[in-house]
Amino acid sequence: MSKTHHGHSIKRVRDMLGIKQETLAAELNMTQQAFSKLEQKEQIEDEMLDKIAKILHVSTEALKTMSEEATINYINTFTDNENGHFFTQNCQYTFNPIDKIVELYERLVKAEQEKVALLEEQLKNK
CATH class of the missing domain: 1.10.260.40 (lambda repressor-like DNA-binding domains)
Structure with missing residues (x-):
């Protein structure tokens, strides 16, 4: 072979x-x-x-x-027997780092907001 x-x-x-x-x-x-x-x-x-x-x-x-x-x-x-056209998917194999950066900033902002809320709570208790 x-x-x-x-x-x-x-x-x-x-x-x-x-x-x-x-x-x-x-x-x-x-x-x-x-x-x-x-x-x-x-x-x-x-x-x-x-x-x-x-x-x-x-x-x-x-x-x-x-x-x-x-x-x-x-x-x-893998063809369509009715009309002979191939079924394809329009695939995009792209990675957009902007989405990841936005996601990271959103998590950082949330963490900072939680920290501020915790510190404010501690100040009230004093």
Whole structure:
């Protein structure tokens, strides 16, 4: 059994789903050119394959072992039989640090308010 070309597997799945290199590259925080080079690699590191598989909604194992025929069968399994369109989710894998900063400030303000209330209570009791 010959080894599967990881880059070709990614390209086949990406093409079948109608996803452009630019789109996947943006999700992976890399340039389109860097992603194009990645698709040329026969072997791709597991960590990168995991990220790509999650974006494409396929298993990492599928990208490692899938032949062209299997790719077509896999994609056809998840198509809508009524109109032939693939069901996709518009996933955004972004992290917004502003939300975390706001959350932190809200917790700090609450802690300070509790401290002030406690100190005021102690002053009343004296």
